Amino acid sequence: xxxxxxxxxxxxxxxxxxxxxxxxxxxxxxxxxxxxxxxxxxxxxxxxxxxxxxxxxxxxxxxxxxxxxxxxxxxxxxxxxxxxxxxxxxxxxxxxxxxxxxxxxxxxxxxxxxxxxxxxxxxxxxxxxxxxxxxxxxxxxxxxxxxxxxxxxxxxxxxxxxxxxxxxxxxxxxxxxxxxxxxxxxxxxxxxxxxxxxxxxxxxxxxxxxxxxxxxxxxxxxxxxxxxxxxxxxxxxxxxxxxxxxxxxxxxxxxxxxxxxxxxxxxxxxxxxxxxxxxxxxxxxxxxxxxxxxxxxxxxxxxxxxxxxxxxxxxxxxxxxxxxxxxxxxxxxxxxxxxxxxxxxxxxxxxxxxxxxxxxxxxxxxxxxxxxxxxxxxxxxxxxxxxxxxxxxxxxxxxxxxxxxxxxxxxx
Numbered sequence: 001x002x003x004x005x006x007x008x009x010x011x012x013x014x015x016x017x018x019x020x021x022x023x024x025x026x027x028x029x030x031x032x033x034x035x036x037x038x039x040x041x042x043x044x045x046x047x048x049x050x051x052x053x054x055x056x057x058x059x060x061x062x063x064x065x066x067x068x069x070x071x072x073x074x075x076x077x078x079x080x081x082x083x084x085x086x087x088x089x090x091x092x093x094x095x096x097x098x099x100x101x102x103x104x105x106x107x108x109x110x111x112x113x114x115x116x117x118x119x120x121x122x123x124x125x126x127x128x129x130x131x132x133x134x135x136x137x138x139x140x141x142x143x144x145x146x147x148x149x150x151x152x153x154x155x156x157x158x159x160x161x162x163x164x165x166x167x168x169x170x171x172x173x174x175x176x177x178x179x180x181x182x183x184x185x186x187x188x189x190x191x192x193x194x195x196x197x198x199x200x201x202x203x204x205x206x207x208x209x210x211x212x213x214x215x216x217x218x219x220x221x222x223x224x225x226x227x228x229x230x231x232x233x234x235x236x237x238x239x240x241x242x243x244x245x246x247x248x249x250x251x252x253x254x255x256x257x258x259x260x261x262x263x264x265x266x267x268x269x270x271x272x273x274x275x276x277x278x279x280x281x282x283x284x285x286x287x288x289x290x291x292x293x294x295x296x297x298x299x300x301x302x303x304x305x306x307x308x309x310x311x312x313x314x315x316x317x318x319x320x321x322x323x324x325x326x327x328x329x330x331x332x333x334x335x336x337x338x339x340x341x342x343x344x345x346x347x348x349x350x351x352x353x354x355x356x357x358x359x360x361x362x363x364x365x366x367x368x369x370x371x372x373x374x375x376x377x378x379x380x381x382x383x384x385x386x387x388x389x390x391x392x393x394x395x396x397x398x399x400x401x402x403x404x405x406x407x408x409x410x411x412x
Contacts, residue, residue, distance in 0.1 A: 039271040046264040050257055057253040064246045071239045078232040085225045092218045095211055102208040109201040116197055120190040126183050133176070272371075279333050279353035285412035286330035287377055289360060289396050293319040297393055300406045306390050315404035316359070316397030323364055323392040325383040329374045330358050330396070330411070338369050344395070345387025348380050355402070361395035362386050 156162035298306075298318035305312040329350055336357070337349035346363040364384025374380060385392045398407045 036271055036275060039267050043264050043267050043271065046260045046267070050260045050264070053253055053257050053260065057250055057257070060246050060249050060253070064243050064250075067239050067243055067246075071236055071243070074232050074236050074239070078229055078236070081225050081229050081232070085222055085229070088218055088222050088225070092215065092222065095215045095218065099208060099211050099215065102204055102211065106201060106204045106208065109197055109204060113194060113197045113201065116190060116194045120187065120194055123183060123187040123190050126186075131180060131183075279351055281331075281353040281356045284331065286358070286398075286407075286410040287328070288411060289328055289330050289358075290319050290321055290325060290383070290394060291328070292325070293321040293394070295320050300408065316361075316395050317407045319394045319396065321383045321392060321394060323382075323384055325392075325394075326379045327360050327363060327381040327383060327394055329376055329378045329380050332374060332376045333358075335368045335370055335372045335374060335380075338366050338372075341387060343388045345389060346381065346384065347387075350374060350380075355400055357399040358407075359395075359397040359399065361397070362389045362393060364392075 156165055296317060297320040298314055300317050301314060302311055303314045304310070305314075327348075331350075331352050333350040333352040335348060336351045337347065340346050344359075344361040346361075346366050348360045348363070348366060348368060350358050350360075352358065360381055362384055363381035364386065365382040366380070367382075368374060368380045383392050383394050396407055398405050398410055
């Protein structure tokens with residue numbers, strides 16, 4: 001347990017750090033008119049703040065990982081203790097069963113001892129009665145003297161009767177002696193049996209005392225282990241609460257980082273616009289974007305869409321041409337878009353200044369990139385059939401102040 005406390009104390013500085021992070025003010029995203037130098041400085045500050053926030057976020061994540069490892073270790077130890085307690089419970093149940101059996105045996109021995117005691121008392125009573133009867137006869141004989149036996153013998157009417165009386169007297173004496181010996185032996189046997197039963201009861205009582213002592217020890221051990229389990233669970237709960245707090249800090253850090261990134265991105269875009277050369281349309285006519293083409297496959301204006309099959313406004317002019325035919329800039333300007341769109345396919349968008357733009361769609365290849373300055377007639381792409389297209393062609397559009405206009409108004 002102490003090693004866990006030491007490890008927790010080791011992370012207290014990190015915890016304080018995370019709590020300080022929780023007090024960070026939210027960054028306000030305000031893009032105001034500024035010079036290029038001011039924008040660059042602001043972007044630099046935000047990027048430094050993002051880097052610092054990322055480092056602190058990584059530190060918090062490391063704290064979470066460390067605490068989670070401690071939680072996992074505590075859970076494993078708690079599970080081991082729980083299994084040990086269950087084993088102890090099983091041992092305790094066996095001991096309690098043994099105690100119950102010993103109690104039953106002791107009760108049986110006590111019943112046998114009580115029964116034997118009654119038999120002993122009866123044997124003693126019989127011995128005493130036989131002994132008393134013998135005493136009476138002996139005393140009677142002593143009081144009457146030897147003459148009484150002689151008189152009884154002499155009173156015999158015949159020699160046979162005399163012999164019978166002599167035999168009777170001998171039998172009576174022998175009987176008394178034998179009965180007394182039997183009663184004495186029976187008493188001795190009963191006493192021996194009682195002694196053996198008492199010794200057996202004593203052994204059982206000692207065994208019962210030992211088992212009860214073992215039971216008490218097990219109950220104490222189980223109580224200690226259950227207290228440890230409770231302590232571990234409390235520690236686990238505390239660490240899980242710390243993890244939840246850390247995760248809340250990370251969420252706040254993510255929000256801060258996202259706000260900083262959005263602000264920096266907006267300022268970068270503003271800086272990029274400031275750094276772009278200013279383009280001014282001089283009113284000249286455009287040249288054809290293709291040196292040669294097969295035909296105009298679709299004019300500017302409403303038409304039945306070739307793939308959707310519905311009446312839809314067509315915002316440009318389609319020139320059917322062989323795939324790979326060079327596409328040229330209709331007029332000089334700055335490329336503000338060069339990429340792929342699921343509808344336009346590969347496209348190029350050029351800013352000619354004063355709100356005037358040209359767009360070249362469905363190209364098979366692009367030869368320019370965003371930010372690049374191009375001249376009138378410069379090859380910028382090749383005819384293709386990418387995006388939503390039914391065959392190789394160039395879709396040529398012109399936008400003025402955010403609205404599509406008829407390209408023929410500018411083509412010479």
